Amino acid sequence: MLFLQGGATQQFSMIPITLLRNTGREAEYLQTGYWGKKAIVEAEKEGKVKTLWSGQADGYKRLPDDAELSFSEQAAYLHYASNETVEGLQFHRVLGPDSVPRVCDMSSDFLSRPVDADRFSIIYAHAQKNIGPAGVTVVLIKKSLLDSAQEQPNLPSFLDYRNHVATHSNYNTPPVFAIYVTLLVTRWIKDVVGGLENMENINHRKAELLYQAIDDSQGFYQGWSRKEDRSYMNATFNLTTPELEQRFLQEAAQAGFSGLDGHRSLGGVRASLYNGLTVPAVEQLLDFMSTFERKHR
Ligand SMILES: Cc1ncc(COP(=O)(O)O)c(C=O)c1O
Known part of the structure; x- marks a missing residue:
């Protein structure tokens, strides 16, 4: 388990640099939304990428069903994002064959629910959604995967996972404060919330x-x-017209709600319900939404 810098974005490159570059093999990616697509763009710089499924033509309103996915047992690895933060799409199952290294961007749902981590060869997640402040990215990586990875000549030392493993995430000055807050948050999840099952129950309650x-x-x-x-x-929704949406966001801001604007690439409204958000906060938003509806319907 590594504490790295460079955000999840740096993992979009480090992963294919380590597992794809100079291998002549093909990696399989799912283009399920804004972030899935960004990961593909970076992987394509390093080697052959097959986009196994894309939701782009449908505007990223849904995820693939199992029947739409045909995985190769020969792939260098399979990459997908468990939660597409911008569109508000989340996989409620683990994808792909166990024989292929499974690599998952869990930036926006890591530690929001229990995960069968053994089934993944790499899990990566920046801290700034559910586990701490920006500045640290957690990477769980199977050592056997690193041992079998092709040596990459002239690789900048910082981009070589082995250096971070060998130095216990102390290869250069680590973001100590962000790591410390992550420690406090994991303690809070364990001791106050009562573990990841409870965390998941609370998160489900809010979303439901x-x-x-x-x-x-x-x-x-x-x-x-x-x-x-x-x-x-991430609960994403629209109102009946763009004007009404703007009105909603303005009145919400006046009422003290922040961060409800949808991502700049999508617009609309996005209510993020990360671990730190409480059930009463959602209830206050619901009160606001029903008052707004009565006024403007
Ligand atoms: C799912 C997901 N992946 C990757 C990123 C990029 O993360 P970073 O800004 O830490 O590089 C984000 C950003 O919000 C994200 O939500």
Whole structure:
């Protein structure tokens, strides 16, 4: 387990540099949204990439069903994002064959629920959603994968996982404060929340309250993603017109709610429900939403 810098974005490159560059093999990627696509762009600089499935033509409103996915047992690795932060799409299952290294960007749902970590060869997640402040990125990597990775000549030392493993994440000055806060958050999850199962239950409760309100609004609020792929972390929705959306965001800001604007690439409204957000905070948002609906319907 490594504490690195460079964000999840640096992992988009470090992974294919380590597992794809100069191998002549092909890696399989899922293009499920804004971040999945960014990972593909970087991997393509390092070697052959097969986009196994893309939701781009549908505007990234849903994730693939199993029947749409045909994995190769020969792939160098399989990469996907467990939660697409921008669109609000989350996989509620583990993908791919166990015989192929499974690599997952869990930046926006790591430690929000239990995960069968053994089934993944690499899990990476920046801290700044659920586990701490920006500045540190957690990377869980199977040592056997590093042992078997092709030697990359002239690789900058900082981009070589082995150097970080050998020095216990102390290869250069580590972001000590961010790592320390991550320690406090993991203690809080364990000792105060009572573990990841409880954390997941709380996160589900928050999301279910919000999605219920969206679904009960008879089209006044419209959920972005297909119901079965909805994210427990990022609830994305629209109102009936862009003008009404702007009004909603303005009045919400006046009422003291921040960070509800959708990502700049998508617009709309996004309520992020990360570990740090409480159930009462969601209830306050629901009160605001129902008052706004009564006023503007
Ligand atoms: C799923 C996901 N992957 C990658 C990134 C990029 O992370 P960073 O800004 O730490 O490089 C983000 C950013 O929000 C994200 O949500």
